Amino acid sequence: MLLSELLNLTLPTASNPQIKGLALDSRKVLSGDLFFACQGTQIHGERYIDAALKKGAIAVLKEAPTTHFEMLAGKIPCFAQPTLSQQVGNIAARFYGYPSHHQRVIGVTGTNGKTSVTYAIAHLLHTENKPCGLLGTLGYGIYGQLQPASHTTPDAIQLQALLAQFSTQQVDNVVMEVSSHALAQDRVQGIQFETAVLTNLSRDHLDYHHTMTQYGDAKRRLFTWPHLKTAIINQEDTFGQRLIKTLPETVTPLTYSLSDKTADVYAQIQAYHTHGCSLKIQSRWGEGYTDSPWFGEFNVSNLLAALAVLLNMGLPLSQLLSQVNSLPTVPGRMERLGQPEQPTVLIDYAHTPDALEKVLLTLRQHLKATGKGFNEKGDKNHTVSPLLWCVFGCGGDRDRGKRRLMGEVAQHHADRIIITDDNPRHEASQTIIDDILEGCPAPTAVIPEREHAIRHALQHASVNDIVLIAGKGHEDYQEIGDQRFPFSDRALALQITKEIRSSG
Incomplete structure (x- = not known):
């Protein structure tokens, strides 16, 4: 050109x-x-x-x-x-022939849940004959064939190149995570979104946005996008409730909820069990029952967001409900590990106060309901009450204000707390830990080396306990200074549980 x-x-x-x-x-x-x-x-x-x-x-x-x-x-x-930065996306879209104009692009934004919602949509929408494109934290590409991601949302040029590549691969449906950074930095300019989804809004990224108002304003941009047709909004979210009232007249709002039966898609959790939960779904498209393999109310909310998108696209409710029970675990999102006769281990990406609280409340609710972890072979004769362990830290060079809040959440909701490193980046480990200790003055232990912290928790937890390893989820590295060292919570936990089993 x-x-x-x-x-x-x-x-x-x-x-x-x-x-x-x-x-x-x-x-x-x-x-x-x-x-x-x-x-x-x-x-x-x-x-x-x-x-x-x-x-x-x-x-x-x-x-x-x-x-x-x-x-x-x-x-x-x-x-x-x-203002060249604001124009890069449109210039790149022109260079690549405006690929999104020939695709149905779904953008998902929110503080927590973006990855799970996009993953569910891609899984339920993808078929061999009609592949679905997925762009987000877990990678970029056709669902099931993702390449590692450098950012939640790619830069403006890479994004248009990926959409163009999807066109050559006959991919008509694309679902993508749209971060607040991407919106504020105009990375998604030049994309024609058909549907926008809001999961929730809670404290995060204030190192960049400075205030919750500016953070919310960045998210809001997606819902005033040119040519946007539908907005799928969490009716239980305070920001979402305000957002509905300010949508352009050309945008159709659809809502989902776990508490309000008037929402367009509503779910009633009928039972919790070791493999997830049983749900009754009511919607403007009909009602039905399904079993979700995902744990927690927040994950049911994520599932409802995905269902609302797909129902609005014309997929039958009965078909979707029959597929829900085969949803795979999202890597690093309430990902359950564990061996028989060992404590249950859960890996989760929770790295905000709101996300950590929701995960801990979910696990506490399960302990109260079952009296043990998710291990069906747990010790039924164990007389000591099961404990909820939380191993977590906070990232360096990020919002310092949320560290104390995350400490408070852990102190209030967990029985045993191990404070450790997350991704320290360029900050001193002890500085980050001291900030967390302001909200959690009485942890079980402070063990900066993350491997040692995880090992301590798994070696001391009982068979009916649940050990949550929070903050890094799917990540396979740890950032210290300018370097990324190989490190995976999941791989390490599997290794340690295997060692414990073989030695016991």
């Missing part, structure tokens, strides 16, 4: 090269690319123009206070314009 076509400008031949690709990162530039030098949160991309030219960039777009043109060394055209 000629640069003039891409920018919708009239250019002289000498300044109008054929653009073969787009790049935001100078390290990824290929010969023939257009390089975008945008203002970053810390560094301006202008610093990397020379590096991009050496890699073969044949034109440059530069973010600057005023619009102007200059010719760089080697007769490379460079166009400067204000």
Whole structure:
């Protein structure tokens, strides 16, 4: 595509090269690319123009206070314009032929639950003949064939490239997580969303957004998107209740709830059991019964969000309910591990006060209902009350204010608490732990090394206990300083439980 076509400008031949690709990162530039030098949160991309030219960039777009043109060394055209960061998505969409205009794109946003909702939608929508695209924390690609993700939502150029790739793979349905960062940074500009979903809004990312108002405003942008048709909203969420009242007239609201029978999709939890829970679903599309393999009220809420999306797309309720009981566990989301005659271990990504509280309340509710963990072979003669363990930490270089709150949640809802490292990044481990201790002054133990903390909990927990390892979920690394070291809560827990079993 000629640069003039891409920018919708009239250019002289000498300044109008054929653009073969787009790049935001100078390290990824290929010969023939257009390089975008945008203002970053810390560094301006202008610093990397020379590096991009050496890699073969044949034109440059530069973010600057005023619009102007200059010719760089080697007769490379460079166009400067204000607010370039906000335009990258639309330019990339034009370059790739506006792929989302030929797809049904579902965007899911919210503090917690995005991954589970998108995963459920993709699983229930995907068939061999009609594959579903999935973009989110767990990876990018066709459902079941995901490639590792660097961000919850890709950058604007990568996002359009992925949507274009889906088009070549005959993928008509795409579901994606839309983070508040992506909305605030205009990464999803150029995408035509058909449906937007709100799971909930609670404290997170205030290191970036500074206030809950600004955080909510970022989320709200998705629901005023051009050409948006439907908004699926959690009726139990306070922000969601306000959002419904401010939707554009062109957007149809649909609600889901566990407490309000007037919602468009409502669920009554009829029983909890070791394999999930039994549900009665009532909706404007009919009613029926199903067994969900996912644990917790919050996961039932996530399931309802997915059902609302799919029912609105025309899928029969009876078909969906028959598929629900085969939903796979979402990696790192209430993922249950454990061996017979060992405590139940659950890996969860909960890294906000609200998420941690919901997980602990769910596990406490199960303990009260069954008197033991999820292990059906638990010790029925065990006379000591089962305990709920919580192993967690908080990430460095992130919202410090939530650390005390997470400590308070653990102190209030768990019987045994092990405070440890999460991803310290560039902060001192002890600084983060001290912040948590302000809300949790009496933990069972403080063990900074995460491996040792998990090992301590699993070695000391009894067979009927539940051990929650929270914060990192599916992650297979630990960030310390500028490095990512291999580390998986799941793999480590499996290894330790295997060691305990073989030694016992």
